[in-house]
Amino acid sequence: MSNDVGPVDGIAVQAGSINGPVTITTAPTTGPVVPRQLPRRPPVLVNRTEVLDRLEELHARPRSEVPVLLLTGLGGVGKTATAVEFAHRIQGSYPDGQVFADLGGTARPAPPGDVLGAALRALGIPGSALPASAAERAAVWRTAAADRRLLVVADGATSARQLRPLIPSGRQCLLLATSRLHLPDLALDGAAQVRLGPLSARHAAELLGRLLHGRAPADLSLVAGCAGMPLAVAAVAGRLLLRPADAFQIAPPRTFRFLTETEEAAMAERITETVQALPDGARALFALLGVHPAARSRIGAADAAALAGTREDLAHQHLEVLAAAHLVEPGPTASWRMPEPVAACARRAAGELAPGAAGAALARLAEWTASTATAADTAANPHRTLRLCAGTVQVPTGLFHGRDEGLSWFDENEALVEGVLRAAHEAGLHAQVCAIAEALKTWLHARRPVRLWELACSVGAASANALGSPGPQAAVALMDHVRLMARGDFDAAADAARRALGYAHEADSRLAEASAWQNLGSALRELGLTGAAVECCQEAVSLCQAAPGSTRELGVQRRFLGEALAADGRAEAAVDAYGLALAAVEEAGDTTQQAHVLIGTAQAHLDLEQPDQARRAAQQALGIAEETGHVHQLVAAHRELGRAAHAQHDASAGEHLRSALELAEAAHMRPEAEELREALAGLDQR
Numbered sequence: 001m002s003n004d005v006g007p008v009d010g011i012a013v014q015a016g017s018i019n020g021p022v023t024i025t026t027a028p029t030t031g032p033v034v035p036r037q038l039p040r041r042p043p044v045l046v047n048r049t050e051v052l053d054r055l056e057e058l059h060a061r062p063r064s065e066v067p068v069l070l071l072t073g074l075g076g077v078g079k080t081a082t083a084v085e086f087a088h089r090i091q092g093s094y095p096d097g098q099v100f101a102d103l104g105g106t107a108r109p110a111p112p113g114d115v116l117g118a119a120l121r122a123l124g125i126p127g128s129a130l131p132a133s134a135a136e137r138a139a140v141w142r143t144a145a146a147d148r149r150l151l152v153v154a155d156g157a158t159s160a161r162q163l164r165p166l167i168p169s170g171r172q173c174l175l176l177a178t179s180r181l182h183l184p185d186l187a188l189d190g191a192a193q194v195r196l197g198p199l200s201a202r203h204a205a206e207l208l209g210r211l212l213h214g215r216a217p218a219d220l221s222l223v224a225g226c227a228g229m230p231l232a233v234a235a236v237a238g239r240l241l242l243r244p245a246d247a248f249q250i251a252p253p254r255t256f257r258f259l260t261e262t263e264e265a266a267m268a269e270r271i272t273e274t275v276q277a278l279p280d281g282a283r284a285l286f287a288l289l290g291v292h293p294a295a296r297s298r299i300g301a302a303d304a305a306a307l308a309g310t311r312e313d314l315a316h317q318h319l320e321v322l323a324a325a326h327l328v329e330p331g332p333t334a335s336w337r338m339p340e341p342v343a344a345c346a347r348r349a350a351g352e353l354a355p356g357a358a359g360a361a362l363a364r365l366a367e368w369t370a371s372t373a374t375a376a377d378t379a380a381n382p383h384r385t386l387r388l389c390a391g392t393v394q395v396p397t398g399l400f401h402g403r404d405e406g407l408s409w410f411d412e413n414e415a416l417v418e419g420v421l422r423a424a425h426e427a428g429l430h431a432q433v434c435a436i437a438e439a440l441k442t443w444l445h446a447r448r449p450v451r452l453w454e455l456a457c458s459v460g461a462a463s464a465n466a467l468g469s470p471g472p473q474a475a476v477a478l479m480d481h482v483r484l485m486a487r488g489d490f491d492a493a494a495d496a497a498r499r500a501l502g503y504a505h506e507a508d509s510r511l512a513e514a515s516a517w518q519n520l521g522s523a524l525r526e527l528g529l530t531g532a533a534v535e536c537c538q539e540a541v542s543l544c545q546a547a548p549g550s551t552r553e554l555g556v557q558r559r560f561l562g563e564a565l566a567a568d569g570r571a572e573a574a575v576d577a578y579g580l581a582l583a584a585v586e587e588a589g590d591t592t593q594q595a596h597v598l599i600g601t602a603q604a605h606l607d608l609e610q611p612d613q614a615r616r617a618a619q620q621a622l623g624i625a626e627e628t629g630h631v632h633q634l635v636a637a638h639r640e641l642g643r644a645a646h647a648q649h650d651a652s653a654g655e656h657l658r659s660a661l662e663l664a665e666a667a668h669m670r671p672e673a674e675e676l677r678e679a680l681a682g683l684d685q686r
Helices: 049-059 079-093 112-122 134-145 160-166 184-189 201-211 220-226 230-240 261-276 280-288 301-308 312-324 340-351 357-380 403-412 414-426 430-439 441-447 450-467 470-487 490-507 510-526 530-546 551-567 571-588 591-607 611-628 631-647 652-666 670-685
Strands: 068-072 098-102 151-157 174-179 191-195 329-331 335-337
Touching: 049 068, 049 079, 049 191, 068 079, 068 184, 079 151, 079 174, 098 112, 112 134, 112 160, 134 160, 151 160, 160 174, 160 184, 184 191, 201 220, 201 230, 220 230, 230 261, 261 280, 261 340, 280 301, 280 312, 280 340, 280 357, 301 312, 301 357, 312 335, 357 403, 357 414, 357 430, 357 441, 403 414, 403 441, 414 430, 414 450, 430 450, 430 470, 441 450, 441 470, 450 470, 470 490, 470 510, 490 510, 510 530, 510 551, 530 551, 551 571, 551 591, 571 591, 591 611, 591 631, 611 631, 631 652, 631 670, 652 670
Parallel strands: 068 174, 068 191, 098 151, 151 174
Antiparallel strands: 329 335
16 A cells, blocks of 8 residues: 555645554634623622622723723622622623632732733643733733623722723723722723721611521621621620520620621721731821820811821821721711721720820820810900919810800710810819810800710819819819809709819919809709899899909809899899890990890890880890890790780790790700790680
């Protein structure tokens, strides 16, 4: 047989000899590799509808507009699970493959070259064919992705620099990434960023029930220590599946108080990794925020600057960096708050500061709070001259303009003031505690927050006693008297006034003595001892007359004398006292006291059955109160106008009383509101 096979078209085998059958096959024809690397779809996902809907909305836009979707949030909040769920929902739009890349997070950030190498191998490019440099691999990646419809999920990005090489060049590709950091630089690449927050308490409880396969524990407070973090809830569920809920051992309270120490440390480690990646200034402020007593409620740039001993603009910059890392959350009116698991890590970081650093930071914050609170109180009550504690602080000028701004500062910083009062007292910063307590007086009287009022009086008295200084002791006793009067405990209020009188005499302050005599008179008047009340108020007037430069204080004490005389049934003498009081406070320019005096004058005229004069005085008081916005005076002025109108058989009486009632209810003035309801009921019966 000839061994010459002649011309060949296709495969040919030439052999010298063949024994047995011959089978010839060809390699199968292969197309492009289509990676399917998405992790398993999460079986349980609770309350992520809003975020998923937002991602859907952004995904519906052309890829040329939004080639990158970035999901950001705190470590353990569920970013990966949410991203994987969304990737499964949209994978049908990317038939050429889905690539999943683990970028390592802040603890072990993967080099871009390694990530690109893995992505290229997923597309079928052998490792031996990959160039060595990251830049060359990025070029190959762009070429490989140019004509494909790819979905790339990149989990745990730490920077725009790490993500940018992964952005596919194809106009029908999407990069879906997660990061613990807000990455503003990616906006230049068309990235849309969506924040994922912790679960609410209700949804955390729902997640726990679903993880337990419907075996919900009787006590859903088991999730209270998880701070809405799905990872922590999952750890709690894992422990509960091993034992019945009633046998669950509750350890001493900690941030994640139903987790083991190991589980708790794992949660904290995720936050610590993020903190360690921060710039120096932001990282230093983070540790000092562990000293901030209201970090979980409200942090402002000014109080953060006081903590750190730096400029306010720098503190603001550092807070923005912390917000980008989801270590603080933006709040209202240029403020931030720190979620509890983060706050716990900050407290641990504060405990690791150099000796004395945390104490010095708290002292700076207490000093700033005392000085700022005094400035706010001065704006709210500019004519107040009796300040027995303010000499211990430097009061800035020009911070606030007018009563509303002063009161608003206290409204916004109530949690800060409360926290600083407690922490400063425990730290022995007694002068600052007394100054803060005294500065609260105008706001407390206007807003009447019972719990903070009681705290200010209790820690203020303890700090004043620790100082052993009669001035602060008198100031706190005077404030406590007002609290007790508002509570209706007139015997205790009289005792507080007597204590204040002794301290004021020891401090050699005539104005403080006058205020204490007047306070005692007010308490005695409410106890029905009206004659003794008049004597006390006359003593207060005499002390003010003997004190130089006390025109405004003299007017105030004459006003209280008028109230005592009216209660004692001497309405004509009361009108005279009010007349002298009005002249004094008008000379001093104190419009708030003018309204008080005019309201008292209207009441005295009604006692004398002079409704015309009463109505004129009440109308003047209403005009002033409308300008100042003093709600208690608005209520009183409308009430007296209603009483005067009723005495004149005027139909507007009901209108004024209803206005007073609406204002009182809105301001939670319960005794006044009840009195007005009774007056309206009596009016309806007539």
